[in-house]
Amino acid sequence: xxxxxxxxxxxxxxxxxxxxxxxxxxxxxxxxxxxxxxxxxxxxxxxxxxxxxxxxxxxxxxxxxxxxxxxxxxxxxxxxxxxxxxxxxxxxxxxxxxxxxxxxxxx
Amino acid sequence: xxxxxxxxxxxxxxxxxxxxxxxxxxxxxxxxxxxxxxxxxxxxxxxxxxxxxxxxxxxxxxxxxxxxxxxxxxxxxxxxxxxxxxxxxxxxxxxxxxxxxxxxxxxxxxxxxxxxxxxxxxxxxxxxxxxxxxxxxxxxxxxxxxxxxxxxxxxxxxxxxxxxxxxxxxxxxxxxxxxxxxxxxxxxxxxxxxxxxxxxxxxxxxxxxxxxxxxxxxxxxxxxxxxxxxxxxxxxxxxxxxxxxxxxxxxxxxxxxxxxxxxxxxxxxxxxxxxxxxxxxxxxxxxxxxxxxxxxxxxxxxxxxxxxxxxxxxxxxxxxxxxxxxxxxxxxxxxxxxxxxxxxxxxxxxxxxxxxxxxxxxxxxxxxxxxxxxxxxxxxxxxxxxxxxxxxxxxxxxxxxxxxxxxx
Numbered sequence: 001x002x003x004x005x006x007x008x009x010x011x012x013x014x015x016x017x018x019x020x021x022x023x024x025x026x027x028x029x030x031x032x033x034x035x036x037x038x039x040x041x042x043x044x045x046x047x048x049x050x051x052x053x054x055x056x057x058x059x060x061x062x063x064x065x066x067x068x069x070x071x072x073x074x075x076x077x078x079x080x081x082x083x084x085x086x087x088x089x090x091x092x093x094x095x096x097x098x099x100x101x102x103x104x105x106x107x
Numbered sequence: 108x109x110x111x112x113x114x115x116x117x118x119x120x121x122x123x124x125x126x127x128x129x130x131x132x133x134x135x136x137x138x139x140x141x142x143x144x145x146x147x148x149x150x151x152x153x154x155x156x157x158x159x160x161x162x163x164x165x166x167x168x169x170x171x172x173x174x175x176x177x178x179x180x181x182x183x184x185x186x187x188x189x190x191x192x193x194x195x196x197x198x199x200x201x202x203x204x205x206x207x208x209x210x211x212x213x214x215x216x217x218x219x220x221x222x223x224x225x226x227x228x229x230x231x232x233x234x235x236x237x238x239x240x241x242x243x244x245x246x247x248x249x250x251x252x253x254x255x256x257x258x259x260x261x262x263x264x265x266x267x268x269x270x271x272x273x274x275x276x277x278x279x280x281x282x283x284x285x286x287x288x289x290x291x292x293x294x295x296x297x298x299x300x301x302x303x304x305x306x307x308x309x310x311x312x313x314x315x316x317x318x319x320x321x322x323x324x325x326x327x328x329x330x331x332x333x334x335x336x337x338x339x340x341x342x343x344x345x346x347x348x349x350x351x352x353x354x355x356x357x358x359x360x361x362x363x364x365x366x367x368x369x370x371x372x373x374x375x376x377x378x379x380x381x382x383x384x385x386x387x388x389x390x391x392x393x394x395x396x397x398x399x400x401x402x403x404x405x406x407x408x409x410x411x412x413x414x415x416x417x418x419x420x421x422x423x424x425x426x427x428x429x430x431x432x433x434x435x436x437x438x439x440x441x442x443x444x445x446x447x448x449x450x451x452x453x454x455x456x457x458x459x460x461x462x463x464x465x466x467x468x469x470x471x472x473x474x475x476x477x478x479x480x481x482x483x484x485x486x487x488x489x490x491x492x493x494x495x496x497x498x499x500x501x502x503x504x505x506x507x508x509x510x511x512x513x514x515x
Contacts, residue, residue, distance in 0.1 A: 043218070043225060043467075044225065070231055107453035
């Protein structure tokens, strides 16, 4: 299990355990965390699982891939260099303690 | 087959509380057929949020029915509890069964099939079709614009999505009328032998096409499926067939029904047509709101493990039906749900379901709606339902009017 912290736009932080091999998106859905919608269930087809990876974690997580960028164009909130589709970030023990920030809106 | 009949309690399993058992005539009772969307919106008032519906028609199943947005989304988001196993009411030859792909494949395997087509159905992927759809819409309108009247379902609603489908698949446009008659026969016939004959015709034709595309591939969807190697292996003939047939079913009747529902509403709401014409920059929200209030179908699931939802205990092998149109009218999520509000704060609609089996064609459907509404209103801004015409709805799992005579 890997500890992941989701920080809502209003600053409320939720720290939960996410099983290895699961996406950051799925960790939010499974723990009923507000702010991730994941309309398409992880298919990179909707841009509603948008998150901003915390600066301290960008090296380990890496930037969005090109297909992610294509979808992030449709995001309801501003995109930043730290923007990722959380369905594409797979949790492993390398990401123990990961922090992601949730955007103002997914829609 | 009326609504409000006394439920047949003998088919109700032991674990189902008697006070949750209801018959309502969903998809075929007279109250439903008089005004299906109003009926479904009203379920929030007339029924408990979760109720048990013993089957009211020949091919239906006893099932829990859900109307709350939150509950439907929960079901759709938890495929490990609510799977698509046996959940699609479709006749199949038991000696030669096929699965609808990717709907009837569970995660994680289903992702391998979806990925085959995902790029083509992405917003960018379907964007490539916009010009074609616009030309098509205008060509169809050319044929009736000067007549001052049309039967919308046969002259626009039916041919447009079929042509788009044929183009996407790499099938010839001269098959359109044939495809239309097969689709109608398969999905709207009240006569079982007609449905079976249509199915046979589709099977024969698609098998021939699959052979042809294997020998002479192009860059369209059927060839893409044939050549794909999910897991490093080509798909079997049955898998290819199950995939292509599912796209056929998924993409034709639903868009047809949605167009008919939306244009009925447009015909009845002249001020709203003006509002749409006057706010082209808001077309995306307009389309989304019209999709919310005109959802056409349901999501069925099978319970894989005993569970509890909103205090209701469900057992393994129970069937569940998410009444998606009702969920779209959930006042907990959409304030004043019956109001068609083009400036509503955006929330995900359930018209395309959601979660891992969410409709792959959603972006294409949105594009078709955007183009059809814009082009039709540009060419024929004022129209109404022909005076004296009575609108009747199809019974069954895709909701929409049978005929829509328009005049202008």
